[in-house]
Amino acid sequence: MTKHHVTTIVNGETVEFLTEPRETLLDCLRDHLGLTGSKEGCGTGDCGACSVTLDGVLVSSCLVLGVEAEGKKIETIEGMAAGAELHPLQRKFIEHAALQCGYCTPGILIAAKALLADNPDPTETEVRYWLAGNLCRCTGYDKIIRAVMDAAAEMRGVA
Amino acid sequence: MARVHLWSSLRRLAGGAEVVEVEAATVGQMLDALVKAHPGLAPAIEAGVSVAVDDEIIANARHSPIHPESEIYLLQRLKGG
Amino acid sequence: MPKDNATGEFRLIGTRPNRPDGLDKVTGRARYGADIVAPNMLHAAVVRSPHAHARIKKIDATKALALEGVKAVVTRADLPKGLTGEDLNLQENTLAGDVALYDGHAVAAVAASSALLAQDAARLIEVEYEVLPHVIDVDAAMAKGAPVIREGAADYSVPEGMHPNVVRHMEFGHGDLEAGFAAADLVREQSYKTEATHQGYIEPHACLGQLGEDGRGEMWVCTQGHWYIRRMSAAVLGIEAANLRVTPSEIGGGFGGKTTIFMEPLALALSRKAGGRPVKLVMSRAEVLRATGPTASASMDVKIGMTKDGKITAASVNFRMQGGAFVGMSPIGEALPCAFACYDLPAVHHVGYEVLANRPKAAAYRAPGSPMAAFAVESLVDEMCRELKLDPIDVRLKNGAKEGTKSSYGPVYNRIGLVETLEAAKAHPNYAIKLGPNQGRGVASGFWFNHGGETSVSLAIGEDGTVQVSIGTPDIGGSRASIGLMAAEKLGIAYEDVRVNVVETGALGVNEPTHGSRATFASGKAAVEAAEQAIREMCRRAAKEWDIPEEAVEWKDGAAMPAGPNAGKFPPMSIAEIASKMGSTGGPISGHHEVTAEGVGASFGTHVVDVEVDPETGRTTVLRYLVVQDAGRAIHPAYVEGQYQGGAAQGIGWALNEEYVYGEDGRLQNPMFLDYRIPVASDLPMIDTVIIEVPNPGHPYGVRGVGETGISPPLPALAAAVAEAAGVRLRSLPMTPAKVLAAMRARKG
Ligand code: FES
Numbered sequence A: 001m002t003k004h005h006v007t008t009i010v011n012g013e014t015v016e017f018l019t020e021p022r023e024t025l026l027d028c029l030r031d032h033l034g035l036t037g038s039k040e041g042c043g044t045g046d047c048g049a050c051s052v053t054l055d056g057v058l059v060s061s062c063l064v065l066g067v068e069a070e071g072k073k074i075e076t077i078e079g080m081a082a083g084a085e086l087h088p089l090q091r092k093f094i095e096h097a098a099l100q101c102g103y104c105t106p107g108i109l110i111a112a113k114a115l116l117a118d119n120p121d122p123t124e125t126e127v128r129y130w131l132a133g134n135l136c137r138c139t140g141y142d143k144i145i146r147a148v149m150d151a152a153a154e155m156r157g158v159a
Numbered sequence B: 001m002a003r004v005h006l007w008s009s010l011r012r013l014a015g016g017a018e019v020v021e022v023e024a025a026t027v028g029q030m031l032d033a034l035v036k037a038h039p040g041l042a043p044a045i046e047a048g049v050s051v052a053v054d055d056e057i058i059a060n061a062r063h064s065p066i067h068p069e070s071e072i073y074l075l076q077r078l079k080g081g
Numbered sequence C: 001m002p003k004d005n006a007t008g009e010f011r012l013i014g015t016r017p018n019r020p021d022g023l024d025k026v027t028g029r030a031r032y033g034a035d036i037v038a039p040n041m042l043h044a045a046v047v048r049s050p051h052a053h054a055r056i057k058k059i060d061a062t063k064a065l066a067l068e069g070v071k072a073v074v075t076r077a078d079l080p081k082g083l084t085g086e087d088l089n090l091q092e093n094t095l096a097g098d099v100a101l102y103d104g105h106a107v108a109a110v111a112a113s114s115a116l117l118a119q120d121a122a123r124l125i126e127v128e129y130e131v132l133p134h135v136i137d138v139d140a141a142m143a144k145g146a147p148v149i150r151e152g153a154a155d156y157s158v159p160e161g162m163h164p165n166v167v168r169h170m171e172f173g174h175g176d177l178e179a180g181f182a183a184a185d186l187v188r189e190q191s192y193k194t195e196a197t198h199q200g201y202i203e204p205h206a207c208l209g210q211l212g213e214d215g216r217g218e219m220w221v222c223t224q225g226h227w228y229i230r231r232m233s234a235a236v237l238g239i240e241a242a243n244l245r246v247t248p249s250e251i252g253g254g255f256g257g258k259t260t261i262f263m264e265p266l267a268l269a270l271s272r273k274a275g276g277r278p279v280k281l282v283m284s285r286a287e288v289l290r291a292t293g294p295t296a297s298a299s300m301d302v303k304i305g306m307t308k309d310g311k312i313t314a315a316s317v318n319f320r321m322q323g324g325a326f327v328g329m330s331p332i333g334e335a336l337p338c339a340f341a342c343y344d345l346p347a348v349h350h351v352g353y354e355v356l357a358n359r360p361k362a363a364a365y366r367a368p369g370s371p372m373a374a375f376a377v378e379s380l381v382d383e384m385c386r387e388l389k390l391d392p393i394d395v396r397l398k399n400g401a402k403e404g405t406k407s408s409y410g411p412v413y414n415r416i417g418l419v420e421t422l423e424a425a426k427a428h429p430n431y432a433i434k435l436g437p438n439q440g441r442g443v444a445s446g447f448w449f450n451h452g453g454e455t456s457v458s459l460a461i462g463e464d465g466t467v468q469v470s471i472g473t474p475d476i477g478g479s480r481a482s483i484g485l486m487a488a489e490k491l492g493i494a495y496e497d498v499r500v501n502v503v504e505t506g507a508l509g510v511n512e513p514t515h516g517s518r519a520t521f522a523s524g525k526a527a528v529e530a531a532e533q534a535i536r537e538m539c540r541r542a543a544k545e546w547d548i549p550e551e552a553v554e555w556k557d558g559a560a561m562p563a564g565p566n567a568g569k570f571p572p573m574s575i576a577e578i579a580s581k582m583g584s585t586g587g588p589i590s591g592h593h594e595v596t597a598e599g600v601g602a603s604f605g606t607h608v609v610d611v612e613v614d615p616e617t618g619r620t621t622v623l624r625y626l627v628v629q630d631a632g633r634a635i636h637p638a639y640v641e642g643q644y645q646g647g648a649a650q651g652i653g654w655a656l657n658e659e660y661v662y663g664e665d666g667r668l669q670n671p672m673f674l675d676y677r678i679p680v681a682s683d684l685p686m687i688d689t690v691i692i693e694v695p696n697p698g699h700p701y702g703v704r705g706v707g708e709t710g711i712s713p714p715l716p717a718l719a720a721a722v723a724e725a726a727g728v729r730l731r732s733l734p735m736t737p738a739k740v741l742a743a744m745r746a747r748k749g
């Protein structure tokens, strides 16, 4: 099968890869670019483990084709910390024990970051509905919600 | 003599006895003595049993001691998630 | 060794430090099952039966093998013959033999140079089936005329005259049942049903296996127990266990479902056929749901006798469970002893049957058997409380098992904490909140035995006095942190100075998986013993240096100290100082502990839930939720709370939404998260927790396993709350909006 050449910006860096037209962006990130922080939990857009942003829009990368990334800007979990400094969400997730197995964590962090960019002061209900597309089977969400709210407060400078 | 309580489906294999008294100082000796007294029990015991000695469930320790006055219950081998 | 918990004072235990693997997990660096690659690696795909029950007449892989890049195909013919018992079960589930036994049963596997190519090749493998009659429902499977799934599979226990699909039977109890029921003011008998559910871990099964022509191999795999993977894979393939080195990846959830093999031997068998090239095999979500670990479905009858003031005089159950088409997979042996474990009963009787059905081979799921049993028994207790207008907590307190109670399954309880959980639930502010219209409250208790098991731990002192602990139980929910806390506590050093590593099968003696809520209990207990051993050696080294008797040295605050009248006066010798010289004082210092850990303490819990049911749609909203559970001792309370909350959420899903839906054709109709609907964030409220600490005398710090109990009470507690809110009692799960609405409409007539 002929492969397509794709040029895209991932976490601020220009990268290139070859992809079959039917390969998903998630597979391209994981298999062609070695960015395995984005996870596959379902492949059908139901779990959010593969969440990334595409030109600033939160997407399930398992529902995007690799070829669609041409010329776009992608942010993944690997780009969330600023060098050695964790994003407040990452720090709060550790502090609040908001992960058990941690498999859902990259997707939830990306989704939560997109939420806070949009709404820096969300209510608990808003956080719950925003994250309703990100499944976590381990935690019952309690500590995840608390971590997001706490990070939001810190980022607003009120904590 | 330690008293070993059998669950009902085991009793048929032990001539109907509900309680079997055995001379044994350890869990392993007790299981061996049971099989010796009632060979019909062998497949069930080999398939795996948990043993409760007085107030402790012993999943798998043949050398655990038992006392002459111990009350022992055989249970299905327990799984866990 | 003196029990540290006798002193009641801890430096580290009970604190909430950051977990050591947290950083890797929030940055995407942590490597899970599918995250690793090997040079020259192939990818595999599996061909699965589209039928619930079918004879496999022919498998033709010619077209697949003709594709460029396709390297190997395996079928059952490639596996050794002559296996028996559970090994045969495992082999047969890895690849069907003459007959495919359920929708999704693996029939063949193929390895190719890319994952997409492997999938293409799998589609080109032609399988000719002769469809056979199937049966899905547990009651239908034991009824007269049901298709026989396996002839002669029943064991010694099954009474004559039962359908051949009934393969195990058990019965036990004590006391005079008839007299007990005669003494009751109210005797009620009801039947309950629960559907199969899946553990629902978000990470699909994944492995990377390599097996050479010489029978030596390696595997990287997401699993709860890599020694199990090693033993089971070796048995299925007919190779030697020691020749297979298995390294566990980080694991994206297991809940019991990753304690066994499903596809791992396929990667190895394909590798061997492809000249030893590594083979990566990753399941899709649909494969996970169709072909891995669901729990049993159950059909249950319960009978209880109660006096007017709430004393239970006698109780009995008759449970039927199917665990798929494989013998020994249903948790009937656990469900029965769990049924009345919370109660002190003068007379109790249990009968259970395991039945085969054309469904996937069941695997353990969090407190296997206990949630179904709790649903049936706790529901009927609640129904009777309401009928007699008694407070459900008072009734449970009146009948609650405590130390010295003869348990429903025989042995007498040692120190347990059920009563404490009931009292704390009653005193909790949630229990006093006034309910509004269409709202209801439910209470239920639950139990799990917990487990010790085969455990091997090694602890080594580094040259700078920091400590590395090697454990064999994969860390699913923060156990590295809790084991590190215990080792640091014992050694008297900082938590940060202990690094806990989950190591591969080549590095330790055999370890059972992280299952049965045993990791913090058993690996923790062994780590404390290993630390104790290292401490003794360090005291010996100090004694030699000081030239005083060994007994005159004690270990305190991370240092050896002279103690007693004849010890003389020496400044404390710190662990770092001893470590820096260890090469010249006798060599490396380490401690090991190998044991089949006993002394587990059972964990009891009580949950209180408030719901609101929408009278228009039948949809249940969980308003608030409270988990009270005995942890013995909470080493890292945040991860104990996490277990309580996670267990409750899974139980809520089981109660309200989750079920395996089969079509007339016996095929699973909802093998995706869209339709197999686990709770999402907007379905749940915050989950309040109260940790009760009734120390387990069998653990140096009093730990009881906490992982499992929490999944059981939600099923009956939700049913009770819905009954109050909607005025209808649902005796079959899940309580979907449609089912609740239909029941409400039927009541109105
Ligand atoms: S893997 Fe993309 S949403 Fe689940």
Ligand code: FES
Pocket: A098, A099, A100, A101, A102, A103, A104, A105, A135, A136, A137, A138, A139, C202, C252, C253
């Ligand atoms: S922490 Fe395991 S799925 Fe969220």
